[in-house]
Amino acid sequence: MSDQAETMRPTRTPAFEARLKKRYASERRFKVLGLGAILFSVAVLVFLLINMTVSGLGGFQRTELAVPVDFTQAGLTVPANPVDEREVVQALQRQGLPEVISFSAEQALGEEGAAHVNNEAWRLVGQQIATDPSMLSQRVELWLPTSENLASAYAGDGNAELQPLAQQLADQGLLEDRFDFGFLQRADATDPQLVGIWGALKGSILTMIVTLALAFPIGVLAALYLEEYAPKNRWTDLIEVSINNLAAVPSIIFGLLGLAVFLAIFPGYRSAPLIGGMTLALMTMPVIVIAGRNAIKAVPPSIRDGALAIGASPIQVVFHHVLPLALPGILTGTIIGMARALGETAPLLLIGMRAFVATPPEDFTSNATVLPMQIFLWSDEIDRGFVERTSAAIIVLLVFLLLMNGLAIYLRNRFEKRW
Amino acid sequence: MSDSETQTVDAGVALSNPSGKSLEHETIDVGEPKMRARDVDVFYSDKKAIDSVSIDIHTEFVTAFIGPSGCGKSTFLRALNRMNDTIPSARVTGCIELDGEDIYASGMDVVQLRARVGMVFQKPNPFPKSIYENIAYGPRIHGLVESKTDIDEIVEKSLRRAGLWEEVKDRLEDSGTALSGGQQQRLCIARAIAVEPEVILMDEPCSALDPIATAKIEELIDELRGRYGIVIVTHSMQQAARVSQRTAFFHLGSMVEYGLTSDIFTNPRKKRTQDYITGRYG
Numbered sequence: 001m002s003d004q005a006e007t008m009r010p011t012r013t014p015a016f017e018a019r020l021k022k023r024y025a026s027e028r029r030f031k032v033l034g035l036g037a038i039l040f041s042v043a044v045l046v047f048l049l050i051n052m053t054v055s056g057l058g059g060f061q062r063t064e065l066a067v068p069v070d071f072t073q074a075g076l077t078v079p080a081n082p083v084d085e086r087e088v089v090q091a092l093q094r095q096g097l098p099e100v101i102s103f104s105a106e107q108a109l110g111e112e113g114a115a116h117v118n119n120e121a122w123r124l125v126g127q128q129i130a131t132d133p134s135m136l137s138q139r140v141e142l143w144l145p146t147s148e149n150l151a152s153a154y155a156g157d158g159n160a161e162l163q164p165l166a167q168q169l170a171d172q173g174l175l176e177d178r179f180d181f182g183f184l185q186r187a188d189a190t191d192p193q194l195v196g197i198w199g200a201l202k203g204s205i206l207t208m209i210v211t212l213a214l215a216f217p218i219g220v221l222a223a224l225y226l227e228e229y230a231p232k233n234r235w236t237d238l239i240e241v242s243i244n245n246l247a248a249v250p251s252i253i254f255g256l257l258g259l260a261v262f263l264a265i266f267p268g269y270r271s272a273p274l275i276g277g278m279t280l281a282l283m284t285m286p287v288i289v290i291a292g293r294n295a296i297k298a299v300p301p302s303i304r305d306g307a308l309a310i311g312a313s314p315i316q317v318v319f320h321h322v323l324p325l326a327l328p329g330i331l332t333g334t335i336i337g338m339a340r341a342l343g344e345t346a347p348l349l350l351i352g353m354r355a356f357v358a359t360p361p362e363d364f365t366s367n368a369t370v371l372p373m374q375i376f377l378w379s380d381e382i383d384r385g386f387v388e389r390t391s392a393a394i395i396v397l398l399v400f401l402l403l404m405n406g407l408a409i410y411l412r413n414r415f416e417k418r419w
Numbered sequence: 420m421s422d423s424e425t426q427t428v429d430a431g432v433a434l435s436n437p438s439g440k441s442l443e444h445e446t447i448d449v450g451e452p453k454m455r456a457r458d459v460d461v462f463y464s465d466k467k468a469i470d471s472v473s474i475d476i477h478t479e480f481v482t483a484f485i486g487p488s489g490c491g492k493s494t495f496l497r498a499l500n501r502m503n504d505t506i507p508s509a510r511v512t513g514c515i516e517l518d519g520e521d522i523y524a525s526g527m528d529v530v531q532l533r534a535r536v537g538m539v540f541q542k543p544n545p546f547p548k549s550i551y552e553n554i555a556y557g558p559r560i561h562g563l564v565e566s567k568t569d570i571d572e573i574v575e576k577s578l579r580r581a582g583l584w585e586e587v588k589d590r591l592e593d594s595g596t597a598l599s600g601g602q603q604q605r606l607c608i609a610r611a612i613a614v615e616p617e618v619i620l621m622d623e624p625c626s627a628l629d630p631i632a633t634a635k636i637e638e639l640i641d642e643l644r645g646r647y648g649i650v651i652v653t654h655s656m657q658q659a660a661r662v663s664q665r666t667a668f669f670h671l672g673s674m675v676e677y678g679l680t681s682d683i684f685t686n687p688r689k690k691r692t693q694d695y696i697t698g699r700y701g
Contacts, residue, residue: 232507302544306607309502310557310614311534320556321546 052394059392061177062193062385063151064143065117065169069104069125071136076100078133089126098122101144109169116165118145118193124182143178145193148385150175157384183392187360188374192385195378197396199360203273203353203368204342204400206361210277211284211341212334218281219288219337220323220330226289227296228318247286254283255347263351270352271367279347284337291333295326324415331412335405342401345372371397451519453478453618453648454499454536459513461494461503468494470673471513476618478648480664481640483680485656487695490669492652496620499650500536501529517617534561537611541623543603545595545610550587553595553606554578557614573613581609582639601632608639618648626654637662656696660684668692 010016076095082088101122105113121144128142129135145151152158153166154175169175186196222243230236258279262269269275299322307317348354353369354377361368369377371393378390452475461469469491476482476499484492494503501522503509515522522532534557545553554574558564564573574591578584583605587598595606604624611619621640625633640649640662653659659666660680667677668691676683676692687693 300544302540302542303546304505305502305538305540306544306546306610307556308505309500309533309538309540310560310610311530311532312556312560313530316560320560325547 052391052398055388056391056395058177059388059390059395060180060183062180062183063146063154063175064178065105065109065146065150066141066174067101067105067108067117067144068139068141069101070139071100072139074100074136076129076136078129078136082130085127085130088130089123092126092129093122097126101125105144116147116150118147118191120191120194121145146175148191148193148383151193152384155384183389184396187358188356188369188377189358192381192383192389195386195389197371197374197393199357200369200371200374200393201396201400202360203276203357204370204397206273206364206368207276207280207348207370208338208342208404210274210364211280212338214278214281215284215288215337215341216334219285219334220292222285223289223292223296223330224318224323227293228314228322243286243289247290249283250346251283251344252346252350254279255350257282258347259350269365271355271357271369272365273361273368274364275351276348276353276368276370277364279351280341280344283344283347284334284341287337287340288330288333291336292326292330295329295333296322298329299325327415328412331408331415335408335412338408339401339405342404343372343397345370345376348373371400450477450479452476453518455514455516455519456495456499457514457516459495459498459511459515461491461498462510462512463506464508468672469498472669472674474667474674474677476648476650477665478617479645481644481649481651481662482665482667483659483663484650484652484667484669485654485659485695486669486675488654491672492667492669493622495669496622496650496652497538499618499620500533500538502533502538504529534614535616536618536620537614537616539604539607539611539619539621539624542627543600543607545598545603545606547594547596549592550578550595550598550606551591553610554613557610561614563614577609577613580612580643581605582635582642583609599632601628601635604628604632604636605639608636608643612643612647616647618650619643621649621651623652623654625658633658656684668695670695 074096076092076097078088079091082091101117102114105117107113109116124144125142146154149159150162150166153162154170154177156163166175183196184201185198186194187199189195226236226239230239258275262275262278266272266275303321303325304317307321308314312320348370354373355367355369356377357367357369375390375393375397378386378393454476456475457473459469459472460467472495474482484496486492497503498511499515499522501511503511511523517532517535520527522536546556548556551574554577555564555570558570558573564570575584575588578587583602586602587593587606595603598606604627608619608621608624625636628636637658640651643649651659651662663680665677666680666683668675668683668687668689670691676687676689678688683692684696687696
């Protein structure tokens with residue numbers, strides 16, 4: 001009889017077991033869907049990275065031609081006690097270094113030879129001589145960047161007449177793609193053989209420094225004031241709503257604001273990282289304020305009480321306890337804001353940072369461009385050489401982003417404390 | 420427990436006369452009270468949480484506040500060192516004096532007040548810093564110490580007084596939050612006494628602890644008596660009976676009865692007190 005009673009209980013009936021099976025089945029479905037979502041995102045990310053790396057690695061190389069140069073006959077001399085590399089290169093130019101290079105190229109490759117070597121190749125040779133003047137007393141074989149046409153031909157593209165020559169030179173081992181260190185040192189140029197990313201990278205670094213220096217302290221102070229000191233009334237509600245809205249304003253609007261306000265105040269600094277940084281700081285600050293307020297709210301009230309109860313003044317409570325505990329959260333918000341600012345082009349278009357800048361910026365007030373803008377400009381070029389350079393620039397941007405975030409995450413983990 | 424105190428306390432009668440400036444019927448042979456509260460009301464917005472409470476706090480004995488949840492005992496305790504100031508809607512009227520000074524007077528510095536009237540909370544709340552830093556923090560912000568050796572001395576003295584020194588002396592650099600619950604609470608007591616307060620307010624200090632840790636804290640409270648005025652809020656009537664010499668029974672925001680702990684528990688004057696103590700409600 002007791003057996004009978006057992007089987008009659010509601011949780012022992014077949015209907016209940018069927019419902020139980022359904023519950024497990026829905027859990028399994030949910031798990032599979034979640035796993036699918038993760039796998040899809042990972043696959044997309046991996047595809048993006050592989051694609052970028054494969055096509056981008058070519059961008060760090062350029063086609064170079066081996067040219068033997070006999071300096072012993074050229075009669076070139078390096079000026080005594082030169083001030084800098086530039087002076088040496090100018091002196092060598094006056095003494096006819098470009099002609100020496102053209103002559104050597106013609107010797108090696110025939111009459112057309114001079115045209116296959118890049119116009120600016122002599123400048124690179126001059127820079128090498130400046131670092132190592134003993135070259136002038138030797139016969140050396142130099143790898144010189146080719147002309148744009150020969151480079152396209154070597155890549156199996158462009159001028160069809162040049163392609164057999166490129167093939168022949170390559171077979172002789174005189175023409176190959178070589179790693180181009182200069183890409184990381186030069187700035188923009190019209191010839192894809194001669195462009196570099198350092199100008200845009202330095203522009204980005206300078207702009208980010210200005211952005212961080214403005215947005216972080218202002219954002220953190222605003223968040224602290226709103227959370228810790230501001231009375232809760234209609235005005236602070238209004239400020240809160242405005243800050244939340246500010247974080248959602250399309251970035252190009254901030255560009256217009258930068259144009260109308262900052263460039264009106266500092267008209268001489270068009271295209272300067274200073275103005276770019278100020279504009280991006282406007283955009284980043286609300287993100288830091290919102291993240292900062294949430295992080296400050298998350299500090300347990302018991303810690304505040306503990307500090308107040310042994311007689312800490314409100315500002316000591318904030319700076320000794322609340323801020324250190326909220327810092328990891330604030331840094332997370334800062335990472336998000338800065339990453340967004342680093343990838344931003346629209347607001348910078350309006351304040352003139354899309355200019356062609358052929359020299360890396362000297363300081364915060366020189367003309368500059370930034371990495372995403374450089375990518376945008378290069379992707380707009382028709383020359384085939386720029387395609388790979390664009391991918392290479394994207395890799396540089398991603399690596400910079402990774403380093404910046406890595407630093408922030410390292411700092412965040414250092415400050416992270418458990419309670 | 421109160422053998423030496425042969426006089427009777429008739430605080431209940433005195434308190435039924437809220438206009439009285441002193442507790443006239445109290446004839447116990449002790450010094451001036453450390454703290455004196457008269458006709459204290461506490462409001463949260465318009466809601467009256469504490470209704471006309473008058474009480475004296477002496478350094479010579481431990482005062483316990485008992486009563487059912489929500490009766491206002493913690494609210495009143497927090498009024499004694501102005502921790503209610505952190506709640507914007509809270510308002511205190513009446514008079515609370517520390518050594519004859521009104522602590523709500525405009526001339527009273529709240530930072531100094533809290534250094535003189537320390538507090539230990541229900542949930543242990545050590546700072547997420549080392550054990551050493553937890554103790555050193557108070558003396559440091561008040562500038563009570565000059566040199567590293569001074570701080571070392573205070574840290575050791577405070578931890579010894581809190582009965583924690585032997586357990587932690589070899590790991591002062593460990594995080595305070597890595598200690599067990601009972602140790603954390605003793606660390607919080609050590610942190611409170613490091614600034615040499617005159618009164619320590621304890622808000623249910625044992626409610627989150629197991630019986631062994633509770634026993635240690637109770638022992639500690641007994642040792643600290645006499646050096647500091649101690650007020651303890653507790654849910655446990657046994658605890659009040661064990662550690663305190665004076666007990667105040669709170670109910671619905673007012674203080675129903677105040678007197679010798681032994682009297683409150685064996686011979687309460689008010690029916691409400693008796694009902695609570697015998698477990699009719701609460």
